[in-house]
Amino acid sequence: MAGTGHAPLRDDRDILLTVRDLEVEFPVGRHEVVHAVSGISFDVAEGETLGIVGESGCGKSTVAKSIIRLNDIKSGSIDYQGNDLAHMEGEALRQIRPDLQMIFQDPISSLNPRRKIRDVISEGIAVWGNTKGSWSQERIEELMVAVGIDPKFGERRPHQFSGGQCQRIGIARALALDPKVLICDEPVSALDVSVQAQVLNILEDMKARYGLTLLFISHDLSVVKNVSDRIIVMYLGKVCEIGNADELYENPRHPYTRALLASIPEPAPTVDVSEGDIEGELPSPIHPPAGCRFNTRCQHATDICFTDEPVMQQVGDSDHYLACHHPVEVAVSVV
């Protein structure tokens, strides 16, 4: 599993955000480092929803946090409308940040329990002032209505709301500064299934209404498929496979993508359940395997997988790219 190479980058579309060779490392004492993200490249077109799936430790949250510069970046570039977010500092970075907002996994702990929700939602506006026309107190009410929270509850505090409502308040807060890109890090993982659909529908509605571009991170493959136009599968800091959401699930080629799809309780019809039996544990990100990072657990691994890192290449002529020396050949499914 590699994921070096720029094959998946597109130049024919309205690209809003381009991440190139992003590398993130975290020091862990005694001169060792965790290789959290090791050279990944992808882009997001305007108005698109890009899903990122993978198991814990694959680096999906690190990618999201790097884009809004919540952690240090070792190398690589993040191009957003001609600005390199990876190398911006100080006031320039501050000026661009309202464009990129984030919602988090735990809806309750991401809201300050001591503040009224009206203040929580309007804090961004309070910081920025009404410097950009559309930011005003009326906008707060409009946003609350848009996410289905009655503005008359604005004086209440977060503990008076359910988890689903708190997540909707979190969405309203993220939208208050009129962002272009909304990064959702596991936004429905902490919610019960009956409210999960409400939040996912609201995200779709907000995307259409405010013309958002979404980066949606989740470990739940069904949820990611539902919201995404394009999906990235990550493993141990690398990209395995990128593709159009329907195409990727219809025709998964990377052994790891197939293992994921076979592991879910109701496996995808395109894979065999036995492909989910990947042995062993996730290798340490401090000493990731040489060659393809999935080689320690892959049923198809041969010598080359231990020496050469596979490069991203296109599958046929569709929007589907993978990094594997031995992609799984599948019969074209008849639908």
Next chain:
Amino acid sequence: MPDPQLTVEDLYVRFPTSRGTVEAVNGVNFTLEKGQMLGIVGESGSGKSVTAKTLMNLLPRTAEVDGNIIFEGDDVRAVAKERRKHFWGVKMTMVFQDPMTSLNPVKRCGEQITETLRYHLGDDKATAKKKAIDLLEQVGVPEPSKRVDQYPHELSGGLRQRVVIAMALACEPSLLIADEPTTAVDVTVQKRLLDLLDGLRRDRGMSMILITHDLGVARGRCDDVAVMYGGRLVERAPTETLFADSRHPYTEALLRTIPRIDQPSHTRLEPIAGRPPELIDPAEECAFAPRCRYAQPDCLGTIPPVGGVRGQHEFACFHPANTDRGRQALDANLAAGQTVTGLQIQANAGVN
């Protein structure tokens, strides 16, 4: 027909709080046959974990419990004092959601397994350690003789949960209660843990209660599935029947609200309207009525009793889905544009 291994009759659990009495479990009845795997599915607050904790005698002292629990001929709630020490954790054991909090971080994994063996079975140190290594091997922990001397923080989440399962299996239980055993782990680990539990149950002829919020997990592994809502068991049926021909409107709504992997992307989801039921002083009515598209005036007067075919397909609803009565109720509500509780519904909602 022999007596079921476990019978739960009219179980009520209440917690007095400063805001009023929380009615966590409200008259739950079910039976479990030997060797059976029963899934209990429900959302937070549905009473599934409280039911399990009642079986295991793990409720706080403030809980008020009422009802009968018969396990292998013993009345669980009246186990004599001298037998209590060796009742729970021997024949009936439990595995919890978070393996890190169920393990003692300052004790080696082996000690945590041998503790059970030495306390309940009176094994000596050497025998217990040998058994512990054996158990770790059975639950698929690689290099068990090395792991036995490691601390929980040295193991991955999946391995820790295997150690917890080994602890639960130590005294050869005949019933294992697993409360969200795979919620804290990744999908590939989840699959291996569920395969393991399923295999152990078959090899040992053990019964299992699998508590989960994930309908998919229950579907793949359980013989029977029971759905809980608002402290009540609202439907129980053999797994495939429940999924193919659900009767309770809550089960139906739950199945429709989940994104499915075989749907194209951007398929509009059908949320369940309204919010989860209030457990403090609930009204004497069907708990799901305020969110139900089938609700009729009779749903508000009384709590629907559990009907259907006993032991086959039981459900607690006056206007069950996929029946003529249910269809009539839904058609009437659709014509009116709302239900008796004022829930606005539209004709296109509910069509796949």
